[in-house]
Amino acid sequence: MTEAAVILQLLWSIGIAPRYEIMSVSGYSDVNGAPPWGYTADMTRTRRGICACGTEYSFGTIFIIDDRVFVCHDRGPAVKKRNLDLWFPTEWEALRWGRREMPVMIIQ
Numbered sequence: 001m002t003e004a005a006v007i008l009q010l011l012w013s014i015g016i017a018p019r020y021e022i023m024s025v026s027g028y029s030d031v032n033g034a035p036p037w038g039y040t041a042d043m044t045r046t047r048r049g050i051c052a053c054g055t056e057y058s059f060g061t062i063f064i065i066d067d068r069v070f071v072c073h074d075r076g077p078a079v080k081k082r083n084l085d086l087w088f089p090t091e092w093e094a095l096r097w098g099r100r101e102m103p104v105m106i107i108q
Contacts, residue, residue: 004064023104025065027094028085040074052076052085064105
């Protein structure tokens with residue numbers, strides 16, 4: 001069972017239903033060749049599963065995308081409503097992800 005499936009099963013067992021939105025999801029990494037283990041806006045160390053979200057979502061909001069779990073720990077000047085940036089350890093991975101319009105499950 002995936003991490004996302006475990007989270008969903010737990011939420012449904014206590015009566016919490018996630019909501020879905022179509023969002024623009026892009027990739028980002030630490031810029032200008034900086035060490036890949038930087039910090040986010042809420043001072044969390046960057047790692048897989050971190051994302052940047054708009055101010056309408058609080059830090060700690062969970063987003064499930066393609067059966068993978070991401071948690072909002074970062075902000076960005078271009079990250080507005082219905083936009084997410086997923087953190088990747090390399091610029092190549094972020095560029096390979098690109099920008100995708102896709103359904104996202106949101107748990108606040």
